[in-house]
Amino acid sequence: MPGSSRITRRGVLAAAAAGAVTTSIVALGGWRVARRPVISPEPGSGSALPPGATTVRAPLAIPALDEGTVGDDGVRAFELVAQAGESSFVAGVRTPTWGYNGAFGGPTLRAAQGERVRVVVRSELAEVTTTHWHGMKLPAIADGGPHQPIAPGCSLSTTPSLPWMLRCRESTVLTTSPSW
Numbered sequence: 001m002p003g004s005s006r007i008t009r010r011g012v013l014a015a016a017a018a019g020a021v022t023t024s025i026v027a028l029g030g031w032r033v034a035r036r037p038v039i040s041p042e043p044g045s046g047s048a049l050p051p052g053a054t055t056v057r058a059p060l061a062i063p064a065l066d067e068g069t070v071g072d073d074g075v076r077a078f079e080l081v082a083q084a085g086e087s088s089f090v091a092g093v094r095t096p097t098w099g100y101n102g103a104f105g106g107p108t109l110r111a112a113q114g115e116r117v118r119v120v121v122r123s124e125l126a127e128v129t130t131t132h133w134h135g136m137k138l139p140a141i142a143d144g145g146p147h148q149p150i151a152p153g154c155s156l157s158t159t160p161s162l163p164w165m166l167r168c169r170e171s172t173v174l175t176t177s178p179s180w
Contacts, residue, residue, distance in 0.1 A: 063105050063107055064101075064108070066078060066108065068111065074116060075159065076111050076115050076116065077118045078109050078119045079122070080100040080101055080122070080131070081121075081122050081123075082098065082124060082131070082150065083099060083100075083103075084124075084125055085104060087099075087104040117159070118157065119157075120156070120157045120158075123150045123155065128152070131148075132144035
């Protein structure tokens with residue numbers, strides 16, 4: 001009936017079809033717009049940069065390789081010192097940084113699969129730190145993080161298959177035995 005506000009099945013289907021077509025048009029239109037680059041590949045021309053800014057191209061610093069030493073017990077041992085330093089990522093600008101055995105980053109520790117490894121991390125930092133082991137398959141309890149803080153002047157000695165020991169100025173020893 002003309003002027004009736006009654007909802008019909010035909011009306012619902014027509015509205016759904018119109019909505020689907022509209023959504024498709026908007027989505028495809030948005031896809032076409034998104035295919036255009038937001039930032040030009042030309043250095044310094046991106047819209048994300050403030051006026052007058054330039055890009056910085058610094059070579060990737062490759063960390064030194066540390067193969068440790070193998071003791072009479074067959075355990076490959078590494079020693080890391082967490083320390084403060086200064087690094088230059090942009091010519092003429094010095095930035096305070098933290099590193100292991102140097103001002104920034106740290107060495108790549110190399111051991112053979114299945115080999116027993118001991119790593120001693122000594123902190124010479126003024127703040128509490130922690131070490132997370134990338135590239136080693138370890139259970140969560142042994143993988144570094146906030147549950148294994150290393151206070152200034154303390155060290156963390158790790159040997160997967162032996163208890164992990166936290167030493168602080170040689171007066172306090174906290175031993176945790178992992179369940180793995």
